[in-house]
Amino acid sequence: xxxxxxxxxxxxxxxxxxxxxxxxxxxxxxxxxxxxxxxxxxxxxxxxxxxxxxxxxxxxxxxxxxxxxxxxxxxxxxxxxxxxxxxxxxxxxxxxxxxxxxxxxxxxxxxxxxxxxxxxxxxxxxxxxxxxxxxxxxxxxxxxxxxxxxxxxxxxxxxxxxxxxxxxxxxxxxxxxxxxxxxxxxxxxxxxxxxxxxxxxxxxxxxxxxxxxxxxxxxxxxxxxxxxxxxxxxxxxxxxxxxxxxxxxxxxxxxxxxxxxxxxxxxxxxxxxxxxxxxxxxxxxxxxxxxxxx
Numbered sequence: 001x002x003x004x005x006x007x008x009x010x011x012x013x014x015x016x017x018x019x020x021x022x023x024x025x026x027x028x029x030x031x032x033x034x035x036x037x038x039x040x041x042x043x044x045x046x047x048x049x050x051x052x053x054x055x056x057x058x059x060x061x062x063x064x065x066x067x068x069x070x071x072x073x074x075x076x077x078x079x080x081x082x083x084x085x086x087x088x089x090x091x092x093x094x095x096x097x098x099x100x101x102x103x104x105x106x107x108x109x110x111x112x113x114x115x116x117x118x119x120x121x122x123x124x125x126x127x128x129x130x131x132x133x134x135x136x137x138x139x140x141x142x143x144x145x146x147x148x149x150x151x152x153x154x155x156x157x158x159x160x161x162x163x164x165x166x167x168x169x170x171x172x173x174x175x176x177x178x179x180x181x182x183x184x185x186x187x188x189x190x191x192x193x194x195x196x197x198x199x200x201x202x203x204x205x206x207x208x209x210x211x212x213x214x215x216x217x218x219x220x221x222x223x224x225x226x227x228x229x230x231x232x233x234x235x236x237x238x239x240x241x242x243x244x245x246x247x248x249x250x251x252x253x254x255x256x257x258x259x260x261x262x263x264x265x266x267x268x269x270x271x272x273x274x275x276x277x278x279x280x281x282x283x284x285x286x287x288x289x290x291x292x293x294x
């Protein structure tokens with residue numbers, strides 16, 4: 001259902017408010033550069049610092065500006081199941097094509113709790129759901145057996161996984177657990193740009209990407225080569241992008257990404273919201289060097 005280079009879009013701010021004009025330009029640039037889908041209000045979009053009205057407005061803006069050119073996968077996660085269900089309804093009402101739902105953070109639910117949480121969302125959602133596992137941020141880890149059970153219970157609703165666990169063997173565990181037919185219908189997406197090349201060899205079909213915010217055309221070219229089985233070209237592009245992959249996490253994300261975007265585009269600001277602060281000197285130096293290398 002989803003594949004290729006899928007940027008987890010930053011949310012531009014100016015003077016403390018969402019910069020709607022800049023966000024619209026960002027959407028256009030991403031699509032024109034070859035991005036295959038867009039994710040507003042994910043982690044990189046600072047969703048945790050958006051109030052509900054802002055969150056839903058950013059989804060609405062993305063859908064409006066995309067105008068059907070690529071799918072919109074709206075960030076809808078929460079550590080409260082009822083709130084996540086509300087986000088799903090709001091995203092559907094605003095025209096999103098699917099939802100990205102992160103594992104509940106802070107609460108530290110068991111696997112039984114995760115199964116119940118995502119089952120509730122699947123039973124009450126009119127949107128396809130892409131699961132999102134990022135234990136480095138949430139502490140909670142959505143384990144392969146739970147992913148497989150959810151995909152088996154809710155085919156056509158739970159349609160994929162963004163995996164930022166860093167554990168590539170899970171791609172194979174998911175495929176084997178689902179079986180050949182179901183595995184082909186369940187899209188596994190990387191959540192870590194540096195691991196996307198290896199992920200293709202194992203069965204992932206794309207990446208929900210931070211780096212694509214800054215270098216969308218190169219990321220789209222890399223994913224096209226990887227999907228086509230052009231290993232030499234994909235590896236060359238991976239190695240070219242690798243310093244930027246690393247630099248964008250040289251400080252608390254998304255401050256390095258916003259710094260890079262502001263450096264490249266006068267219409268974008270590097271403004272973040274607390275508790276994220278502006279990219280520090282070491283992070284800026286890493287980003288500058290990576291951009292220079294490109």
